[in-house]
Amino acid sequence: MSEQKIEFYKGPAGGWGALRSVAKTLMKEGAPGKGARTLLAANQPDGFDCPGCAWPDRSHTSTFEFCENGVKAVAAESTSKRATPEVIGEHTVSWWAEQSDYVLEQLGRITEPLVYDAVTDKYKRIAWDDAFTLIAAELKALPDPNQASFYTSGRTSNEAAFLYQLFVREYGTNNFPDCSNMCHEPSGSGLRPTIGVGKGTVTLHDFEQADLILILGQNPGTNHPRMLGELRDAAKRGCRIVSVNPLRERGLERFADPQDKLEMATMGSTPISSHYVRIRIGGDFAFLKGLCKLVLEADEHARLNGLAPIVDSAFIAEHTSGFDEFMQDVLDEDWDVIQTESGLTKAEIEAVAKQYMESKRVIACWGMGITQHQHSVATIQMIVNLLMLRGNLGREGAGVCPVRGHSNVQGDRTMGINEKPTAAFLDRLGKVFGFEPPRSHGHDTVGAIEAMLEGQCKVFFAMGGNFAAATPDTLATYRALQSCELTVHVATKFNRSHVVHGQQALLLPCLGRTEIDVQAGGTQGVTVEDSMSMVHLSAGLNAPASEHLLSEPMIVARLAAATLPHSKTPWLDLVADYRLIRERIEAVFDDFAGFNEKIAKPGGFRLRNTASERVWNTPSGKAKFSTHAVPRDTFVHRAKASEKHRDTVVLTLATVRSHDQYNTTVYGMDDRYRGVYGQRRVVFINDEDLRDIGLKDGDWVDITSLYADGVERRAEKFRLVSYDIPRGNIASYYPETNPLVPLQSFAIGARTPTSKSIPVKLTRCDAPAA
16 A cells, blocks of 8 residues: 555656556556456457446457556456455454455455355355355245345346346346446436437547537546547547536546557647536536527527527427427526526636537537436436537437446346336347236335335345445445345455345355356357447456356356246256357347347447437437426535524535546555545545635545435545635545435436535544554
C-alpha cells in the first residue's frame, strides 16, 4: 500500500502513468509474464472479451487492444493468489467482516465451493453435489417461489444469463434484482417510451462522423478508458467535445495514448474537451432544458428574419409526436429557474447552445452522473428532446450513447434478466420450452431488499457481483441479507457480500472470462453484448485457477437439474455444447437468427436497433417529445428548506469511483488523477465551503445524510480535501458512502438509488487512530 498523501496530478490521463500502473498491477498479482500474455489475447477474434467495461472494440482485430482499467480486471482474475479453504478458513467470518474491501480482494481466487459453519463461524469446503442438493432443498421447501430472489451481475455471459432466467422462471418467479437497477435502469426507462428501444443508437463509426460529442455525467478516464481513444481521435480531426461535469476530471481534459509511440516518446498529449461545463450536482435537467429553450428561441428568430431554420421541422413532422406541447412548455420556462437549478449563467449555457446549433451531427453520451438522480428518467428524455430538435437521431454521426459499465450488463437484459418481462417474451419462452412462465412482476434491487427486511424473501442467490457493497442503505441491506435462511454467491474472488450472510451460506467458485472452459462437447466460448449492441464470442486461454471450478452455465444447469427434476429442459445436454444454448436463444429471440454462424465471424454482429433506422417502436409509431418541469422539490431541496436544518450548511454529495477501483472492486488505495494516494476515506470540497463551515483542508469529519425519515445515517472518519468542485457540492468514494442513501431515495420511474445527489452535513471529528 502506498504512502498516504494528497499530491495533485498535473499530467494527462493515460501516458506513462498508465504504463507504470500496468506494470505495478501485473507485479502485484504475482504473474507478470502470464498477465502480459493474457492481455495480448484481450478483445481478439480468438481471445476473450475484456471483463472490465462494456465499451466496444474498434475492430476486434487489433494487436493490443486494452486499457489500464482492463489490465486491472484481467490481472485480478489471472492472479497467482489463491483463496483456498485453508486461507479463508484461517479466520472467522466475523474477523473477515472487519477487514477492508481491498484486503478481501487481495486474497485471490476462490478455489473450491464453501459452506458457512455457524458453530465455528468459518467457511469450510463442501462437495459440489452437496452444495446443489442444499440449495435445491431450500428452494423446494419454500411455500412460494416468490420468496426467493435471483441477482445477476453484468459480467455474466449471454449463455449463462439465458439459462439463469429460464431456470428461475421454470422455478416460478420473476424476482430478478439486477445490477442494471443500480446504474443504467433510467436509460432504458427514459429511452423506451421516447424512441422505442432502451439502448444507445450509435456505433463507433458514428463517432468518426460526429461534429459534436456531448459527455454528460461521465468520467471515461477512470470508468471507460478505452473511450478516450475515440475521443482523442475525434478531437484530432476537429470534432467539438463538450464535457458537462461538476468535477474537473483529468481524462476529460487531456489524454496521452499509451499505445501511440510518437505521443509517448515526445511526452505529448491531446486536449479532449473543447468546452468544459462545471455544472452543479443535479443541475443537468435544467441545463438541458435551457439548451432546448435557446435552440427554439434561435429558430423563432431565424424564421422571423428570413434566415435558415435551426430546428429540423421536416424530421419533427414526419418522425415525432408531442412537439407543440413540449415547445410551449420550454419557451414558458423561467431563466432564473434554469440558472439557479443548473448552477450556470445564461451566458455559459448559450456558449454550449451555439456549438450545438453550429453542428450538423451530434452524439450525446452519459453515465451514472445522469442516471443516479431522482429525476434521471426526465433528464434522459430531455437529452432526447434536444437531439430531436435538429434531427440528431437515426442518422450517421448522431444519436444517444448511454455508456454502460460491466462488460455484459446490456446483454443480460437482452437475454431476459428483467423483473418486468413483456408478455410477448414470456409467451415465446413458454412455447419454446413447454411451460407456463410466471406473469406477475418480480423484485428489482430495492424491492428485493425490502422483501428480505419484511421476511418475504428467504433465499437470495447471486450470479456474481457484490450485492452487499453495491446497494444503498448499507446497514439496512446487511440486515436484509442476514435475515435470509440461505444466501448463495457465485464468484471468482472473496468480497464483502460473502461476510454478510444468511443463516446458511454458500460460495460457489466459477471460471473467469480469461480461463479455458472445457465441457463434454469440447472447449467452449461464450458471447457478450457491448454498449453498442455488438455481440461477439469470448474464449479464455488460461488454465483454470483450480480444478474445482465450474462455468456459470454449468452451475445454472446443475442447480436446475437438482431443483426441477420434472423439467422438460435438457439442462445438462445444453451445457455440454454452448452452441445448443445459442440455438435456444435463437428460437426465443428473432434478432439472434443464425446466432452460431454470425459469431463465427471476427467481431461478431450487431443486433438490430430500430431507432437508428428511424423506425419507432412506440404506441404512436413515432418518437415522442417529453414535457417535464424543472425539478424543484428533490430530497436536496427539501433538506435545504427544512426548518430543522436552518442553521446547517446543507451540501450535495455525489458518490464516485477512485481510479484504482471498478464498481465495488477495490484494486488499490490510490486515485492518481485526483491526487489521492494510500487512502479512500476522503471528501472533495470547495475551498469556500470549507471556510463557511469553519473547517480547513486536512480536517476530519463525519458525514450525515439529511433525509426526513427519522433514520440517522452516518459515514464516519473522512479527510477533507480542497478540490475544484462547484460550491455546495462534495464528492466521496463508494461503497464507503453507500450507507448515506436510503432505500426509498430512488429515481422516479426507474427505482435506481440516488447516489449522485445526497443531502448531507459535515461534522468535525477526531482523526482516526494511527
